[in-house]
Amino acid sequence: MxxxxxxxxxxxxxxxxxxxxxxxxxxxxxxxxxxxxxxxxxxxxxxxxxxxxxxxxxxxxxxxxxxxNASLNDNVRQIAILVVGARYDAAYEIYAHIAVAERDGMTAERLATITADLKPGDLAPDESIAFDIAYSLSRGGTLAEPLYALGLRTFGQHGLNELIYLVGLYAMVSTTLNGFNVPVPERE
Structure with a gap:
C-alpha cells in the first residue's frame, strides 16, 4: 500500500x-x-x-x-464491474464485487470464469450483452456499432448510458486501486 x-x-x-x-x-x-x-x-x-x-x-x-440512479439489474451491474476488474487485475475491486455478487446469489463457477477474464456460458441475454459491452470498452477503442445497437435495444438509451458510465467509473476505480497498490483485506 x-x-x-x-x-x-x-x-x-x-x-x-x-x-x-x-x-x-x-x-x-x-x-x-x-x-x-x-x-x-x-x-x-x-x-x-x-x-x-x-x-x-x-x-x-x-x-x-x-x-x-441505477436502473440496470444487480447481476448486469456486477458482471460489468467484474469484467472491468478482471481486465485491470484490480485485486480489491475483484474482492469487493465478488462479495456483492455472492451475496446476490451469483455462483462460484460464474465468478471464477468472469474473474479469469472469460465469458461464462450461463449468462442471461441481458447479462451476456453487458459482458460483451464491458469487455469491449475495457479493451479500448470505439464500441462496435452492432454491439451498441444491441445494447440500445436491450437496455434502452438510459440503461446503455448507465452501463457505459459504469465501465468508465470502475476503470477509474481499478486504476486508483492499482496505482496505489491497495491491498485486499482477509475474507472472514
Whole structure:
C-alpha cells in the first residue's frame, strides 16, 4: 500500500466531511465487504480519495450518483464491474464485487470464469450483452456499432448510458486501486 490509511482522529478539516459522507454512503451501499480498519480508517479506493479530498469528493459524488440512479439489474451491474476488474487485475475491486455478487446469489463457477477474464456460458441475454459491452470498452477503442445497437435495444438509451458510465467509473476505480497498490483485506 502506497498511501497510509488515515485514522479518523488524523483527518484534516477538508477530509472530515468527505470521510463522514463516504462512511454514510458505504454503510448504505457497500456493506458486503470489509471497507474500514478497526479504528474507522477507510480502505479500498476511499483511502486514496481521502488523500486528495477535492478530487476524491468529485469521484465520490459520481459514485453516489451511479448508485442512486441505477436502473440496470444487480447481476448486469456486477458482471460489468467484474469484467472491468478482471481486465485491470484490480485485486480489491475483484474482492469487493465478488462479495456483492455472492451475496446476490451469483455462483462460484460464474465468478471464477468472469474473474479469469472469460465469458461464462450461463449468462442471461441481458447479462451476456453487458459482458460483451464491458469487455469491449475495457479493451479500448470505439464500441462496435452492432454491439451498441444491441445494447440500445436491450437496455434502452438510459440503461446503455448507465452501463457505459459504469465501465468508465470502475476503470477509474481499478486504476486508483492499482496505482496505489491497495491491498485486499482477509475474507472472514
Amino acid at each position: 502506497r498511501l497510509p490509511l488515515i485514522a479518523p482522529a488524523d483527518l484534516t478539516a477538508e477530509q472530515k466531511p468527505l470521510y463522514d459522507d463516504m462512511r454514510a454512503g458505504i454503510s448504505a451501499n457497500f456493506n458486503a465487504f470489509k471497507v474500514e480498519r478497526e479504528d474507522g480508517a477507510l480502505m479500498g479506493p476511499w483511502n486514496p480519495w481521502l488523500h486528495e479530498p477535492a478530487i476524491g469528493k468529485a469521484i465520490w459524488e459520481l459514485t453516489k450518483a451511479m448508485t442512486a
